Amino acid sequence: MTIMSSREFNQDTSGAKRAASEGPVFITDRGKPSHVLLSMDEYLKLAKKGNIIDALAMPGGEDIDFEPPRMTNFSPKPVDLS
Template sequence: MSVITMSSREFNQSASEAKKASLDGPVFITDRGKPSHVLLSIDEYRKLAGGMTTLADALAQRGEVDIEFDVPRVGGLYRAADLS
């Protein structure tokens, strides 16, 4: 896995090169010489993120997982209407 570093200017001028380079490893993008962003391939991102569970997948788990959830009480966000 290779690591490539590009300035913001280089990235703006050759985004397609950066995308190709990200297939071999992370591409660090710098602003004024300091790393500010990292470009990763989607496969690398998913490895780091540990996969993604969609809302539909989470709701479809039905009886597999018991989830307890206490609804927090919200106070002070409204006031009684003055009908006088």
């Protein structure tokens, strides 16, 4: 796993792509992860898994902060079972 600041990424995009061939590259913005660069093969593997549980089970997944957005303006509709 590689961590780069946004500035480092902008100055060395080819280096980030090389690092992504070895594993995910986390790009930070003001010290906090904001983006992840993956090789196409790794992206396709994740896309095939189809759920967040499998994605978080990948090596290094325990280091991922996952905070799903809260649902706002949600009003459940009654179900008619007749």
